[in-house]
Amino acid sequence: DTAVSQTPKYLVTQMGNDKSIKCEQNLGHDTMYWYKQDSKKFLKIMFSYNNKELIINETVPNRFSPKSPDKAHLNLHINSLELGDSAVYFCASSHSSSGNTIYFGEGSWLTVV
Amino acid sequence: DAKTTQPTSMDCAEGRAANLPCNHSTISGNEYVYWYRQIHSQGPQYIIHGLKNNETNEMASLIITEDRKSSTLILPHATLRDTAVYYCIVRAHSGAGSYQLTFGKGTKLSVIP
Numbered sequence: 129d130t131a132v133s134q135t136p137k138y139l140v141t142q143m144g145n146d147k148s149i150k151c152e153q154n155l156g157h158d159t160m161y162w163y164k165q166d167s168k169k170f171l172k173i174m175f176s177y178n179n180k181e182l183i184i185n186e187t188v189p190n191r192f193s194p195k196s197p198d199k200a201h202l203n204l205h206i207n208s209l210e211l212g213d214s215a216v217y218f219c220a221s222s223h224s225s226s227g228n229t230i231y232f233g234e235g236s237w238l239t240v241v
Numbered sequence: 242d243a244k245t246t247q248p249t250s251m252d253c254a255e256g257r258a259a260n261l262p263c264n265h266s267t268i269s270g271n272e273y274v275y276w277y278r279q280i281h282s283q284g285p286q287y288i289i290h291g292l293k294n295n296e297t298n299e300m301a302s303l304i305i306t307e308d309r310k311s312s313t314l315i316l317p318h319a320t321l322r323d324t325a326v327y328y329c330i331v332r333a334h335s336g337a338g339s340y341q342l343t344f345g346k347g348t349k350l351s352v353i354p
Contacts, residue, residue, distance in 0.1 A: 132284075161341070169326075171285065171344040184341055218284050229275075230342055232284035 131155050132233035134219045140239045141209060149204045149236045151219030159183070160202035161220040161230065162194060171218070177202055178224060209240045245329045250349040253323075259316040261348050263329030266310040271333050274305060275342065276314045278325040285328070285344075288314065319352045326350070 134151045141147050162174040176184035180196045191207045219233040246264040253259040275290040289303045296303045302315040328347040
């Protein structure tokens with residue numbers, strides 16, 4: 129069983145479109161994250177949610193809006209996509225009372241054309 | 242979180258032990274040393290973590306110096322599937338800093354047949 133699953137795995141879309149990436153974890157974790165890995169392979173945190181509350185919000189454009197309907201899901205909505213949004217987006221989760229070891233999904237490859 | 246320094250790349254012969262060093266001279270008393278790896282086109286994978294004692298699990302061993310200013314990740318019998326970028330990260334287990342991992346450039350380990 130996949131612990132942290134995200135869909136779609138690949139997404140090609142045009143500039144200006146609005147798209148969403150979904151993430152679900154079945155580990156019973158209370159904290160979820162979105163990370164971005166750019167073309168230079170640097171991994172950077174975007175958001176962190178603990179018990180559905182926003183904990184970390186790095187300098188991310190307002191076009192990016194995470195939504196956590198429950199502790200097992202953290203979806204990423206992106207409005208008005210730009211070429212620079214092309215990257216790999218990783219969802220992750222952890223349990224705050226267990227040292228916060230973070231487990232990652234397999235990534236969603238977003239290409240904006 | 243404390244900054245870490247790792248070699249950019251390393252080679253290791255298949256079947257031999259891979260020893261990956263990491264310097265974290267500014268680590269504070271409540272920060273743990275974490276190791277993750279990222280195999281090409283996959284999400285980061287947790288390997289091991291420790292505070293001050295040496296640790297071993299089914300994947301690797303972690304040796305932390307007595308002053309905690311450096312550590313070494315040991316893969317006892319490297320296989321071709323261990324070829325990946327290995328990240329050494331220091332992070333506290335409580336507070337806002339516990340909710341994220343700050344990835345550096347890591348060490349690209351190439352296991353050679």
